[in-house]
Amino acid sequence: MLSRVADSLYWMSRYLERAEHTARLLDVELQLWLDQSPEAGAGRWRFLLEALRTPAAQGPIDPTVLVDSLVFSRRNSSSIVSCIATARENLRHVREQCSSEMWEQLNRLYLDVMDSRPEARPEQSWMLKSHGFLRSVQEGAHLFQGITDGTMSHGEGWQHIQLGRYVERADTLACLMETHFKRTNMSADLAVDQVVESSEYLEWVGLLRACVAFEAYCKAHTAAIRPLRVADFLVLNPEFPHSIRFAVDRINAALHIVGDLTERKAKTPTRIAGRLRAQLSFSSIEEIMQGGARAYLENIRSECAQIHAAIHQVYFDYAIEGELAS
Amino acid sequence: MSASAVPSRVGTLPPLPDEQYGKAYDEMFSAHDVARPHYQALQRTLLRLDPEDLRRSQQAADLTFLQEGITFTVYGSKEGTERIFPNDLIPRIIPAHEWAQIERGLTQRLTALNLFLRDIYHEGRILTEGVVPRELIYSCKHFRREMRGLNVPRDIYVSICGTDLVRLPDGAFAVLEDNLRVPSGVSYMLANRKVLKRVFPSMFQDYGVWPIDHYPQALLATLRSLAPENSPYPQDPTTVLLTPGVSNSAYFEHTFLAQQMGVELVEGRDLLVHDNVVYMRTTAGPRRVDVIYRRVDDDFLDPLCFRRDSILGVPGLFNAYRAGNVTLANAIGTGVADDKAVYAYVPEIIRFYLKEDPILQNVQTFLMSDDKQRDHVLANLPQMVVKAVGESGGYGMLIGPHSSQQQRDDFRARILAEPRNYIAQPTLALSCAPCLIDGEVESRHIDLRPYILMGEKVTLVPGGLTRVALRKGSLVVNSSQGGGSKDTWVLRADDGDGRALKPADVAVKGLNGKSGAGSVATSGAGS
Numbered sequence: 037m038l039s040r041v042a043d044s045l046y047w048m049s050r051y052l053e054r055a056e057h058t059a060r061l062l063d064v065e066l067q068l069w070l071d072q073s074p075e076a077g078a079g080r081w082r083f084l085l086e087a088l089r090t091p092a093a094q095g096p097i098d099p100t101v102l103v104d105s106l107v108f109s110r111r112n113s114s115s116i117v118s119c120i121a122t123a124r125e126n127l128r129h130v131r132e133q134c135s136s137e138m139w140e141q142l143n144r145l146y147l148d149v150m151d152s153r154p155e156a157r158p159e160q161s162w163m164l165k166s167h168g169f170l171r172s173v174q175e176g177a178h179l180f181q182g183i184t185d186g187t188m189s190h191g192e193g194w195q196h197i198q199l200g201r202y203v204e205r206a207d208t209l210a211c212l213m214e215t216h217f218k219r220t221n222m223s224a225d226l227a228v229d230q231v232v233e234s235s236e237y238l239e240w241v242g243l244l245r246a247c248v249a250f251e252a253y254c255k256a257h258t259a260a261i262r263p264l265r266v267a268d269f270l271v272l273n274p275e276f277p278h279s280i281r282f283a284v285d286r287i288n289a290a291l292h293i294v295g296d297l298t299e300r301k302a303k304t305p306t307r308i309a310g311r312l313r314a315q316l317s318f319s320s321i322e323e324i325m326q327g328g329a330r331a332y333l334e335n336i337r338s339e340c341a342q343i344h345a346a347i348h349q350v351y352f353d354y355a356i357e358g359e360l361a362s
Numbered sequence: 363m364s365a366s367a368v369p370s371r372v373g374t375l376p377p378l379p380d381e382q383y384g385k386a387y388d389e390m391f392s393a394h395d396v397a398r399p400h401y402q403a404l405q406r407t408l409l410r411l412d413p414e415d416l417r418r419s420q421q422a423a424d425l426t427f428l429q430e431g432i433t434f435t436v437y438g439s440k441e442g443t444e445r446i447f448p449n450d451l452i453p454r455i456i457p458a459h460e461w462a463q464i465e466r467g468l469t470q471r472l473t474a475l476n477l478f479l480r481d482i483y484h485e486g487r488i489l490t491e492g493v494v495p496r497e498l499i500y501s502c503k504h505f506r507r508e509m510r511g512l513n514v515p516r517d518i519y520v521s522i523c524g525t526d527l528v529r530l531p532d533g534a535f536a537v538l539e540d541n542l543r544v545p546s547g548v549s550y551m552l553a554n555r556k557v558l559k560r561v562f563p564s565m566f567q568d569y570g571v572w573p574i575d576h577y578p579q580a581l582l583a584t585l586r587s588l589a590p591e592n593s594p595y596p597q598d599p600t601t602v603l604l605t606p607g608v609s610n611s612a613y614f615e616h617t618f619l620a621q622q623m624g625v626e627l628v629e630g631r632d633l634l635v636h637d638n639v640v641y642m643r644t645t646a647g648p649r650r651v652d653v654i655y656r657r658v659d660d661d662f663l664d665p666l667c668f669r670r671d672s673i674l675g676v677p678g679l680f681n682a683y684r685a686g687n688v689t690l691a692n693a694i695g696t697g698v699a700d701d702k703a704v705y706a707y708v709p710e711i712i713r714f715y716l717k718e719d720p721i722l723q724n725v726q727t728f729l730m731s732d733d734k735q736r737d738h739v740l741a742n743l744p745q746m747v748v749k750a751v752g753e754s755g756g757y758g759m760l761i762g763p764h765s766s767q768q769q770r771d772d773f774r775a776r777i778l779a780e781p782r783n784y785i786a787q788p789t790l791a792l793s794c795a796p797c798l799i800d801g802e803v804e805s806r807h808i809d810l811r812p813y814i815l816m817g818e819k820v821t822l823v824p825g826g827l828t829r830v831a832l833r834k835g836s837l838v839v840n841s842s843q844g845g846g847s848k849d850t851w852v853l854r855a856d857d858g859d860g861r862a863l864k865p866a867d868v869a870v871k872g873l874n875g876k877s878g879a880g881s882v883a884t885s886g887a888g889s
Contacts, residue, residue, distance in 0.1 A: 037644055037645050037646070038626055038628060038632050038642060038643065038644055038645075039632070039643045039644060039645055040629065040631070040632050040643070041626075042645045125608075128608055129607075129608050130627075131617040131621070132617040132618070132620040132621035132627045133621075133627075136430065139430075140429050140430055143429060143430075144429060147428075192645065294645070297646070298644075298645045298646035298647075299646060300645075300646065300647070351645040352645075354647075356634055356636075356641075356643065356648060359647045359648050360636050360641070360648055
């Protein structure tokens with residue numbers, strides 16, 4: 037597979053995952069906002085920006101401006117519209133590598149999103165139908181994922197799509213949780229069965245919902261929200277698709293397959309991913325909390341960045357002379 | 363006009379209410395209200411149809427094109443980077459005997475043009491014998507000195523050709539242009555058929571239409587048959603399609619063809635040359651490339667050899683080509699044979715190499731480098747179409763009858779400044795066919811671009827791109843100039859009811875499912 041193509045598929049997938057994540061988080065936040073006093077608002081928005089890795093502007097935050105910048109702004113390269121446009125642009129460059137159904141779905145999603153922009157529909161107030169819009173973005177991304185799995189050969193290109201999605205997911209999840217722990221002041225000696233205080237109940241439910249995990253968590257641990265169990269579920273659960281452990285398992289599996297398919301000698305990406313996977317497989321949440329949850333999550337993010345750099349260097353942008361000489 | 367009048371207009375009203383279309387050959391009607399035999403079944407279908415159905419189907423078709431991203435790019439317009447290529451639902455129908463003549467004529471023409479290219483880049487017999495003036499060839503900006511004495515596989519320079527045909531008022535087909543460099547549009551031919559079959563299956567009732575879906579396989583077989591001698595795997599050469607990139611107007615087509623052929627779509631930056639061998643950068647390391655179907659113009663192929671500022675090309679590609687380590691299709695320097703001034707000599711070229719009379723005629727062409735012809739043209743500029751010899755895509759053209767005094771003065775000055783750079787032709791009344799315009803059926807001018815492949819054998823897929831000048835009265839069919847297209851049906855028989863099927867035609871077409879190759883006409887040129 038052409039390096040340029042693999043690179044485009046990887047980034048397409050990362051951007052789409054990012055759009056889906058932003059849409060879900062924003063959706064959850066806008067609904068939580070309805071349940072809250074106006075004073076709590078400002079803090080929420082700062083938290084949201086931090087969780088999305090977007091630097092906050094100085095001064096008071098105007099929710100309308102903020103939402104606009106997270107959803108529609110083309111100046112913000114991580115806004116939902118920018119992400120979907122970039123994902124589409126990446127796929128457009130490698131259209132012959134994906135199935136027509138995939139292209140049609142992503143193109144349709146793009147056209148729908150562009151059509152929902154306030155400047156395209158000035159007569160309607162966007163905030164009133166934000167839920168429907170944010171849902172449609174998430175559904176569009178899910179549909180694309182299903183179409184991808186159902187219509188594209190699960191060969192090397194598909195593996196690069198998996199890599200992009202799960203590298204992005206592990207990173208965004210780690211960032212979201214890190215911000216959340218900072219906000220809720222989780223103490224290191226929290227008992228496993230400690231139920232959340234009522235003042236923080238909504239925040240924890242919000243976290244679960246932002247990871248589509250509320251129902252899955254309830255099935256595993258009942259609706260009693262216990263912070264340590266939630267953290268355990270979102271970081272270490274091997275079966276739930278929006279846990280960090282799950283994402284890292286997938287990264288690991290995809291890297292092994294790509295390594296076998298391409299017969300590359302350099303093993304840096306698999307080595308780093310394997311190390312991270314071992315760490316997650318053999319950690320317990322109590323140990324993590326004692327060692328400092330935020331440091332642990334920060335480390336995961338740094339490992340993700342290393343995996344990304346290694347993939348780039350081994351598969352996309354290697355020095356060609358060295359390859360031909362050997 | 364009310365919606366209910368739509369079908370009746372096709373069926374019963376005079377098809378050519380317009381003075382302007384009066385002179386042109388009508389594809390559908392032979393006389394007032396009398397449809398030609400091969401259009402009768404379609405006429406019956408159109409008469410039966412609810413006009414609302416027609417409108418809905420057109421909308422469904424437009425939506426399909428948009429959703430599938432079947433678009434092209436218009437240069438020089440700010441907002442419209444991607445546009446759909448307007449599609450017209452009413453098919454253009456070509457009966458079997460007319461197609462047989464087109465097929466023979468184009469095969470003959472391309473065979474001769476390949477011999478011509480081989481000759482002018484080697485001995486130059488045709489120049490020595492004075493059939494084609496030497497200065498005409500050497501003054502052509504698409505002549506490539508670098509190609510002198512270089513041998514190409516099977517001596518085939520042009521393996522992919524899309525010739526523009528027009529139908530003259532007397533019903534005869536004539537060649538308007540040979541596109542021997544990087545002809546485009548074949549994906550629209552395939553897309554038009556796919557979409558029409560999907561939104562309007564009832565139209566196909568009562569017709570025996572040749573399928574065209576095997577074009578990509580035939581293209582791949584053609585490319586593979588041109589593997590370079592030095593290829594380590596001549597039986598299984600690695601073939602790629604080289605595109606200028608996503609901002610090229612035909613990018614959709616490049617992706618489509620690469621996907622349908624199952625080959626890599628590469629950009630210049632994916633390729634590199636090492637020791638005169640071309641490699642592509644893959645995730646598994648560098649991989650050798652044998653055949654390049656290039657959709658990049660000569661000028662941009664290799665910055666070391668042609669334009670230095672090109673970032674679309676591959677440094678060192680030409681040396682690899684010279685060394686016989688890679689095949690380029692089409693070859694470099696084929697543009698000299700589709701120069702519009704050389705075009706005037708093609709009938710002579712055919713007689714010279716093949717000792718045959720041309721089967722398809724040329725359009726009368728005046729060379730501006732000739733004093734007498736130039737004087738005649740300048741005196742009659744309002745009746746002429748003037749074209750720059752090296753341009754394509756409808757750029758650099760003057761259409762006399764539709765021009766202003768200022769435009770004519772401008773062209774007059776340009777012709778006098780650079781006579782070699784211009785030719786003129788009488789304004790042709792292109793044939794016209796019924797089209798669906800805003801829900802009503804109206805006549806529009808059309809042309810026809812069939813696609814010819816020449817490798818181990820010659821393949822013409824029975825069909826082509828029928829381009830439509832959608833603006834009322836316009837004679838310009840280019841997509842960049844507001845043209846559209848419609849599906850082109852080549853019939854297995856001479857009329858729509860499947861009668862008069864000539865056994866000879868069936869044998870020639872030989873479309874047995876296994877080989878998947880199209881109509882095999884004759885063997886390749888000079889192989």
